[in-house]
Amino acid sequence: MYQYDTYDQTLVNERVAQFKDQTQRYLAGDLSEDEYRPLRLQNGVYIQRHAPMLRVAIPYGMLSARQLRTLAHIATTYDKGYAHFTTRQNVQFNWIPLEKIPQVLDELAQVEMHAIQTSGNCIRNTTTDQFAGIAADEVADPRPWCELIRQWSTLHPEFAFLPRKFKIAVNGAKQDRAAVQVHDIGLELVQGAQGLAFKVWVGGGLGRTPLIADVICEALPWQHLITYLEAILRVYNQYGRRDNKYKARIKILVKALGVDTFRARVEQEWQELKDGPSTLTEQAVTYAARFFHEPARTQGVDTQAFEQARAQNKAFSRFVTNNVQAHKVSGYAAVTLSLKHPSHAPGDINTQQMTLVADLAESYSLGELRVSHNQNLVLADVRLDQLFELWQILDQHQLASPTVGTLQDIICCPGGDFCNLANAKSIPIAQAIQAKIDDLDYVYDLGPLDLNISGCMNACGHHHIGHIGILGVDKKGQEFYQISLGGRSGNQANIGKILGPSFAQEAIPEVIAKLLAVYVAQRHPEETFVDTYHRIGAKPFKEGVYA
Amino acid sequence: MPKIIRDGQIVEDAWIRVCADANQPDTQDSQAYLLPLHAWLEESAHPLRAPWLASDTELTDALAASLMQAPLIGIDFPDFNDGRGYTLARQLRTRYQYQGEIRALGDVLQDQLFYMQRVGFNAFALRADKDLQAALQALKPFSVCYQAASDQALPLFIQRAQGA
Known part of the structure; x- marks a missing residue:
């Protein structure tokens, strides 16, 4: 995996020193709450329900054993003995006092980690496929490109105060496991006419206005990756709405202008940047790629005992x-x-x-x-x-739940138990569903099922792209839950449709059980839940639940 | 006389900023004024008049051509969270090769100066309640930068590859 050289290490160390100073000035009253907020956010510090929340970046999801031990050490020393992995390849701590955070950042820096730009209106951690580099369906390893994007986006002087947050994902395989179509920019590695290229998606996202991205460039030759990203960001920085934070994401700009006009503006901006100093060279890419070389693996592993055990x-x-x-x-x-x-x-x-x-x-x-x-x-x-x-x-050690990709493998945000933004709790909903539908044979019979839960419309739990999505809503101070069906992630990304009126917390497990019963009764052989839904539509599910 | 940071030093500065809705000074007035863009365009040849740009200014080629003769260009930050001024400065420096002073005005705070100087600002009129000396110390909290910008010809990924 990537290893820091003195440049990276110096930068991260200097960032820790800078944040230490900023935090001291805030605690001393020299920086106002408003002035300090974006500074702490761009170092991953939120003020949460119980204490600050610190979000640490795991660039494109790669973590070494040594780094994980440091996370464990931080959890023990500064937190309550656990950490939470998010849907964007970050890790969060919920109980670290603000004055300790610079010290924690210092500990992270010692193992080449940081919390830079894990929050705030800037370019966030670049994410990718968790099977990058080992997947059989890979066009090219996305990680060297992710690392180049990480470097380019880190403390980018022009894009530190964007209209809103900005998320980039890169997928290198045929199957999209990085959710590129629901990112501000999604990059898909493709074989173009002149070699490796990027299919560039723009304006996807979940949140309040869920949208699937548009393709802005079918095959961008790899040399131009950084300059093209810079052109997109520049158009967004200039023209993205700043008067209303709910309309400030790039997706709203792309929709308002229309993708063709947006593309024309990007192209115009790009003319100046194209072939400029940030153009990638063969050497620069080779340099980044050498950190992701093929490791020495054993040839001819004897799989007989494995097959027998299975x-x-x-x-x-x-x-x-x-x-x-x-x-x-x-x-x-x-x-x-x-x-x-x-x-x-x-x-x-x-x-x-x-x-x-x-x-x-x-x-x-x-x-x-x-x-x-x-x-x-x-x-x-x-x-x-x-x-x-x-x-x-x-x-x-309770790490082998054999349920990946099934109903039990619920994606869930921290919700109202921890998060200030949440309208409703999400963790107890996940646990109640897991408890209600826990017969493994039944769970397997249901087949692949993405059940995603968000505690509010910010959609950190990606409920829009769950086959079953659950969204916590606030109704006159009471927590209610809205169900949507038919969402999908991946190559056929699709936003789910709201089924109907929302439900009280205690009703949810039974509602889910009824939805599943409709599926089981109506499915064709080998047909998945989401395919059945798209074939028969919402009506039978509505009848099953509201009748 | 008010003080600003220019080219890494605290200096006294005679330019007085005129707000968009204020009465514009008389042409005969021998005080140096930073005028809102529309007012400056009326007397852009005046050596003691310079423009300041609102953050939503659309920087067209025609406008840029006029700006090239300005003795200095101010860029307003109505709120330090408004990042459009960074793009304006960068375009003035790199696309239009403006060589004169580019000054940050408005909600200009110490913790943003590093980014500002990287995109091409060389002068900073800090918000009145802020400590210039402290800001000067914090101008360059980083000795390493990944990106190419006004202060660095090549991105680090190119420098590394050339050195490797």
Whole structure:
């Protein structure tokens, strides 16, 4: 994975010193609340319900064992012994006092981590496919490009005070696992006529006005990646609305201008930047790519014992079916460690688990791991002959829930238990659904099912693109939940449709059970929930729930 | 006389800013004034008149051509969260190669100066309640920058690759 050189390290160290000074000035009363807010936000610090929340970037989801140990150390020393992984490859701490945060940033800097631009109206952490570099369907490894974007976007002087936040995702595979169509900019690596290129999507996003992105460029030659991004950001910085924060995202600008006019403005701006100093060169890309070279892997791994264990052990077999992803190198697999065990809030991990996972990453997966936007962890380079042994350890520590991609694998924001923005709680909803529909045979029978929960319309839990989406709403001070159906992520990204009137918290598990019963009664053989919904429409589901 | 930061130093400054809705000074007035753009365009040849741009100014080629003769160009930050002024400065420096002073006006605070100087501002009229000396110390909190900008010809990723 990427390793800092003295430049990166100096910059991060200087950032810590700068934030220490800013925080001291704020605490001393020299900086007003309003003046300090964007400074702390651009260092990942929110003021939350109980204490500040610190969001730490995990650039494009890559984490080393050493870094995870530091996160565990921070959770123990400064927090309450756990951390929360988000839907954008970040990790959050909820209980660190403000005056301790510079110290925590200092500890993070020592392991090449930071919280720069994890919040605020700036370019956020660039995200990608959690199987980058090992997926068989990959056009090219997205990570070198992500790293180049990370560098370009970090403390970019022109784009630190955008109209609103700005999120970029890169996907390098045929299957979109980075949700590029619901990002401000989505980049999809494609083979163009002159070699590697980017299909550029712009103006997608969830939140208050969910929209699927438009394609602004079908095949941008790789040399122009940075200058083209700069042109898009410049048009957005100048023309994005600043009078109303709910209409300030780039998607609103793209819709207001129309994608063709927006593209024309970008092209015009780009004429000046194109072939300029920020044009990528073969050497610059090679330099970035050398951090993501193919590791030394064992040839001819003997998979006989693995196959035998899979045939004989039902629990292991379930795990392999659901949590193990094919690897481009035979004899290897990527293993998803589920952070959806019913005993924890979705995405949460405690200190003991973090330490254990760090050890396991070193013993079984080249010392690295990935964070997925589904709020799980991935060991991406596990030898099949060691998989059974690994599974046994994971199982002992509640990290082997064999439910990845199923109804139990709920995506969920922290919600009203922690977040100031939330209208309603989300974690108890997730846990109640997990408890209600917990028969594994039934869960498997339901097949692939994305159930996403957000505690408010900011949509951190991506409810719009869940096959079943649940949104917490506030009705005269009471928490209610609105259901939407038919959303999808990936290549066929689609915004779900609201089913009808919202429900009280305690009704939700039963409502979900009824929706599933409609699906089971109506489905064709092998048809997934979302496909059934799109075939038969909302009516039968409405009848099943509201009748 | 009020003080500003110019070219890394605290200096006294004679320019008086005239707001958009104020009475515009008489042409004969020998005080130096920073005028709102529309007023300045009326007497753009006057050596003691300079324009300041609102953050929503549309910088067309025609406007830029007029601005090239200005003794200095002010760019207003109505609120420090309004980032449009950064793009205006960058376009003046890189697209139009304006060589004169570009001055940040309005809600100009110490913690934004680093970004401002990177995009081409060389003068800063800080908000009146702010400490110029402290701001001067904080002008360059970073010794490393990733991007190409007015103060750095090449992005770091190109420099590294050339050095490798």
